Amino acid sequence: MRLSRLFGETLREAPADAEFISHQLLVRAGYIRQLGAGIFSYLPLARRVMDKIENIMREEMNAIGGQELTMPVVHPAEIWKETGRWYQIGSEMGRMKDSTGRDMVLAMTHEEVVTDLVRDIIHSYRQLPALIYHIQTKWRDEPRSRGGLIRVREFTMKDSYSLDRDWEGLDKQYWAHYQAYFNIFNRCDLPTIAVESDVGMMGGKQAHEFMYLTPIGEDTLVLCDACGYTANRQVATFRKPEPEPEEPKPLEKVPTPDTKTIEDLANFLGIPQSKTAKAVFMVATITEGQEDVQKFVFAVVRGDMDLNETKLANAVKAKELRPAHEEEIKAIGAEPGYGSPIGIKRENVIVVVDDLVTKSPNLVAGANEEGYHYLNVNYGRDFTADIVADIVAAADGYACPECGAPLRTVRGVEVGNIFKLGTRYSAAMGALFQDKDGTRKPVIMGSYGIGVGRLMASVVEEHHDDYGIIWPITIAPYQVHIVALKGGYDVAEQLYQALQDAGVETLFDDRTEPSPGEKFNDADLIGIPLRLTVGGRSLKKGGVELKRRAEKDIALVPVDEVVARVQQEIEVMTEAIMAKVRGDAT
RNA sequence: CGGGGAGUAGCGCAGUUCGGUAGCGCGCUUGGUUUGGGUCCAAGAGGUCGUCGGUUCGAAUCCGGCCUCCCCGACCA
Numbered sequence: 001m002r003l004s005r006l007f008g009e010t011l012r013e014a015p016a017d018a019e020f021i022s023h024q025l026l027v028r029a030g031y032i033r034q035l036g037a038g039i040f041s042y043l044p045l046a047r048r049v050m051d052k053i054e055n056i057m058r059e060e061m062n063a064i065g066g067q068e069l070t071m072p073v074v075h076p077a078e079i080w081k082e083t084g085r086w087y088q089i090g091s092e093m094g095r096m097k098d099s100t101g102r103d104m105v106l107a108m109t110h111e112e113v114v115t116d117l118v119r120d121i122i123h124s125y126r127q128l129p130a131l132i133y134h135i136q137t138k139w140r141d142e143p144r145s146r147g148g149l150i151r152v153r154e155f156t157m158k159d160s161y162s163l164d165r166d167w168e169g170l171d172k173q174y175w176a177h178y179q180a181y182f183n184i185f186n187r188c189d190l191p192t193i194a195v196e197s198d199v200g201m202m203g204g205k206q207a208h209e210f211m212y213l214t215p216i217g218e219d220t221l222v223l224c225d226a227c228g229y230t231a232n233r234q235v236a237t238f239r240k241p242e243p244e245p246e247e248p249k250p251l252e253k254v255p256t257p258d259t260k261t262i263e264d265l266a267n268f269l270g271i272p273q274s275k276t277a278k279a280v281f282m283v284a285t286i287t288e289g290q291e292d293v294q295k296f297v298f299a300v301v302r303g304d305m306d307l308n309e310t311k312l313a314n315a316v317k318a319k320e321l322r323p324a325h326e327e328e329i330k331a332i333g334a335e336p337g338y339g340s341p342i343g344i345k346r347e348n349v350i351v352v353v354d355d356l357v358t359k360s361p362n363l364v365a366g367a368n369e370e371g372y373h374y375l376n377v378n379y380g381r382d383f384t385a386d387i388v389a390d391i392v393a394a395a396d397g398y399a400c401p402e403c404g405a406p407l408r409t410v411r412g413v414e415v416g417n418i419f420k421l422g423t424r425y426s427a428a429m430g431a432l433f434q435d436k437d438g439t440r441k442p443v444i445m446g447s448y449g450i451g452v453g454r455l456m457a458s459v460v461e462e463h464h465d466d467y468g469i470i471w472p473i474t475i476a477p478y479q480v481h482i483v484a485l486k487g488g489y490d491v492a493e494q495l496y497q498a499l500q501d502a503g504v505e506t507l508f509d510d511r512t513e514p515s516p517g518e519k520f521n522d523a524d525l526i527g528i529p530l531r532l533t534v535g536g537r538s539l540k541k542g543g544v545e546l547k548r549r550a551e552k553d554i555a556l557v558p559v560d561e562v563v564a565r566v567q568q569e570i571e572v573m574t575e576a577i578m579a580k581v582r583g584d585a586t
Numbered sequence: 587c588g589g590g591g592a593g594u595a596g597c598g599c600a601g602u603u604c605g606g607u608a609g610c611g612c613g614c615u616u617g618g619u620u621u622g623g624g625u626c627c628a629a630g631a632g633g634u635c636g637u638c639g640g641u642u643c644g645a646a647u648c649c650g651g652c653c654u655c656c657c658c659g660a661c662c663a
Binding site: 009011012013014015016017018019028034036037090092108109140142143144146151157159197198199207209218320322323414417419447449451483485486487514515516517518519520521522524533535536537538545 | 587592596597598599612613620621622623624625654655656657658659660661662663
């Protein structure tokens, strides 16, 4: 490709609204343009990177038995009503009507379509297992997109779906994906870790997220350096400290003016925060039968710990969970800032108590009266719970659930995820097969996704310097970038031709107007892994200059050896990445 | 949805306080110059100042509504 003809241009300055490095560089280097919030065009350079990424995905999916197909972006709402997600999912789902007034859905994922295909096509256990996938557009109307390509509303995803007759089969395909995903990320030279995760709106049994660790990440992960335990903070557990046993003391109401926070309270009474109980008021939307009902959720955790809303939502099987308004809190007889489950109204209220609170004696808790707390509150004697569960968020320094060593929290970007769905969709939609014994059973499913654009942006976050992007050879839009300078244009033309004939993907900066400095800067910005500088100066010295984008060294290569030398460099760089892939695969 | 910020030429910005009919740098076009890390000179093109309405002799500027984008939070395969 001749740079003079390339559709797209480099910018000296990044748009003011680009905050993340990947966003700035991808815009400045001419890869992407924004159309609206979370909606982007992908220019020819980005298209080529995405093609490379998608082909890596295809190879890894095909290697574990995947078959590629294409499913539609627009779905009749009926199938989403069949699984209930039409009702469960809120504004994140794109809905519209066709010209006859029928409800339609913009694809946010494809379980429903897959399941519809399965009930159409799969009849017998002989057709299982199977694995199908496609790479296609998704629309998720995120309340807030951000960070360039890190979180968008319209995006391309590789999503695959495993179909099995039994749970062993699902397990096998699940772990095959687990390894295939590491292969994909490693081939893109993106370091990732897998963490246990919440099943969220997908439902199902088990899930992992693949995380690229970076401070700009939106997810908080909990890691144990000692034993390797990893989990998304949403589901991370930890070993709770065993409270000192004490004889229960009599309940006592004391004035505690201006102690609306746990910190104030602990300071006022001169006790550690671990000797207090904290009330958190939420309102949950819970599906009961066909309808959604709102329930007040009264959560109690120890004062020194934070509520984990995902755990709480799972404990009460909530579809939605939001903080309660002050009027709602007062309506049940509680007082914000001085709340406790003692003496509140219990109808339509779910009291959820963290399991550690039930074992902690003589806590200080609110008296549901402005300016007063109770001393020596004990679970069982003074209050009870509808649900006792672990509802506390893991934090830095807490004990690892596996080995007890201190946990560490880090931020990460979720670049992929895998889910054991089980029969949630097949049962709901009647996707049954006849097993060997003649019985009809729902197909056991898994679903697996990787966002292409987010992966591309993550690679830029990981591989760049002050001057621009540094693409890994495996997904670079071109393999070599020829910079032609004065006195070298004819030779550059010949090399461009020769490299293309040899099958080397070449970007040729044939522009005559820009100064050498501009051309070098553009080359650095665009980030092609190899650069060939062809100019009168080096030709006089006997060749052209070959430089890796990632390194400073420049090699002088005789013109007639350039093609072979470039091919060799590509091979070496590719091999370096593939060695990592194989290393992680063992 | 709550909080904050911003919409002026392709990009980055000034001008708004105190109303007088729009400017700078980069980019773009043309000519010259220069040619190994964003040369220099000159001449140009390009903007209904997000939008609708109001106040006024006169609005980028004051007032009101709306739209859009960004950041933080809520939310989130």
